[in-house]
Amino acid sequence: ESGLVPSQFVEELSCNGDPVEALPYFHGYITKEEAVDKLMKAGEGSYLVRPSENSPGDYSLFFLCGKEVKRFR
Numbered sequence: 001e002s003g004l005v006p007s008q009f010v011e012e013l014s015c016n017g018d019p020v021e022a023l024p025y026f027h028g029y030i031t032k033e034e035a036v037d038k039l040m041k042a043g044e045g046s047y048l049v050r051p052s053e054n055s056p057g058d059y060s061l062f063f064l065c066g067k068e069v070k071r072f073r
Contacts, residue, residue: 020059025049032062032071039064 020026027035027048039046039062047063052073061072 020049023049035060035062036069039069 021028025048027038027050030038030050032053035048035050038048042064044064044066047061049059049061052058052060055073058073063070
């Protein structure tokens with residue numbers, strides 16, 4: 001079907017910021033040390049994403065594997 005959508009079914013969405021920031025595993029601007037600390041406390045299999053310090057606009061994925069935190073940029 002095609003046609004118009006009645007205004008009561010339309011909601012304006014704010015496009016401010018990065019949509020990644022709304023994800024539960026996104027942790028904003030935390031240091032590498034803070035990321036490691038959070039993962040060690042969370043336990044095996046935990047992970048988080050934060051903005052890259054060295055590549056603006058990119059992200060770093062940190063995850064706990066055994067007793068070691070690994071990072072992908």
